[in-house]
Amino acid sequence: MIGTRLARRVLLSPNIEARAEGRFPRYLILHYTGMDSAEKACAWLCVAESKVSCHYLVDEQGNITQMVGEELRAWHAGVSSWNGEIDINSSSIGIEIQNPGHNGGYPDFPQTQMAAVAALSKDIVDRHTIEPQHVLAHSDVAPGRKIDPGEKFDWRFLHSQGVGHWVEPEPLGSGVFLQEGDQGEAVLALQGLLKIYGYGIECHGKYDRQTRLVMEAFQRHFRPAKVDGVADQSSVATLHKLLKTRPLRVA
Numbered sequence: 270m271i272g273t274r275l276a277r278r279v280l281l282s283p284n285i286e287a288r289a290e291g292r293f294p295r296y297l298i299l300h301y302t303g304m305d306s307a308e309k310a311c312a313w314l315c316v317a318e319s320k321v322s323c324h325y326l327v328d329e330q331g332n333i334t335q336m337v338g339e340e341l342r343a344w345h346a347g348v349s350s351w352n353g354e355i356d357i358n359s360s361s362i363g364i365e366i367q368n369p370g371h372n373g374g375y376p377d378f379p380q381t382q383m384a385a386v387a388a389l390s391k392d393i394v395d396r397h398t399i400e401p402q403h404v405l406a407h408s409d410v411a412p413g414r415k416i417d418p419g420e421k422f423d424w425r426f427l428h429s430q431g432v433g434h435w436v437e438p439e440p441l442g443s444g445v446f447l448q449e450g451d452q453g454e455a456v457l458a459l460q461g462l463l464k465i466y467g468y469g470i471e472c473h474g475k476y477d478r479q480t481r482l483v484m485e486a487f488q489r490h491f492r493p494a495k496v497d498g499v500a501d502q503s504s505v506a507t508l509h510k511l512l513k514t515r516p517l518r519v520a
Contacts, residue, residue: 270338273392275385276325282315284322284344289359294397295340296361297390297432298346300407302326303370303415310367311336320344321372323363331385339393349410350469351403357410362393366418375421383423387430394432401516402467404433406490412468413482420493435445436514438492439506447500451476459500462508463487466515 270279272367300323302310307328313319314326314336324337337343345363354360365384368378378386392405406422407415447456459476463483464470466493470483481498488496492507 270335271340272335272338273325273333273387273389275392276333276335278332278507279335280311280315282322282343283317284314284320285337285341288340290340292356293357294360294362294393295399296351296357296403296405296410297393297399298357298361298363298405298407299386299390299418299422300345300365300415301368301370301373301419301422303363303368303417305369305373307332307334307367310365314365317347323365325363325389326365326367327382327385327389328367329379329382331379331381333385333389339397342356346407346410348414349407351405351410352411352467353469357499362387362397364393366422368418370417371419375419377416377421378423383426387427387432390427390432391430400429401428405467406486408486409468409488412486413479416486416489420489420496424490424493434511434515435491435509438494438512439503439510441494442502444502445499446502446505447476449478449498450483451504456480459505459508462512466508 304310314322322337322343324343326334339362342358343363346357349357407417424435427433452475456476460470460472467485484500485496485498492504
């Protein structure tokens, strides 16, 4: 079983299969468990009836449990897409981070836990040569369907540890740029930029519900000070900065 030396224990999940032919880990997807405790999450991820699994789980104390070998396809991303790719499970490694989530009070992620997530993520991206812009939230690859790990997750810290793509968000302003119900060339351009970065979005020039949900996902990851699905000047400027600083693709 391929894995990290950082794991404290191994609890094998039955919810696995081979990766699709020719696929390998190109993405690292971060989640929160949305459950009361790490032990409950581990138990659920390791029974067949759950039909879910992940490669690793990190508890609040920073302890790492491996449940699926990195050579195998875990069932963590579900219906998802990035850069037009739809079988994200076959091309990713999934990390669950213990946090009860938005429906459970959504506490801050402890620094000890964040440090462990950063160390584990760095180990994974280094071994698999995963590009910074391919370190993603579950909400990035499944906007509207998922909102984890959410706006409290410290992507800035992760980037400071050498993991993921990040720029300092532009400060909030008072003006509204584009919002649901708008349409036209400006909306089409915004949708195009989000699609270029990787989000699964249709480009048709109408600021519809899908566009709002993708913008919310973008804000949760890259402009977490305000998550409302409105493409204000801060969000749009931050998106432009990300595109300008996006690392070159690895051949």
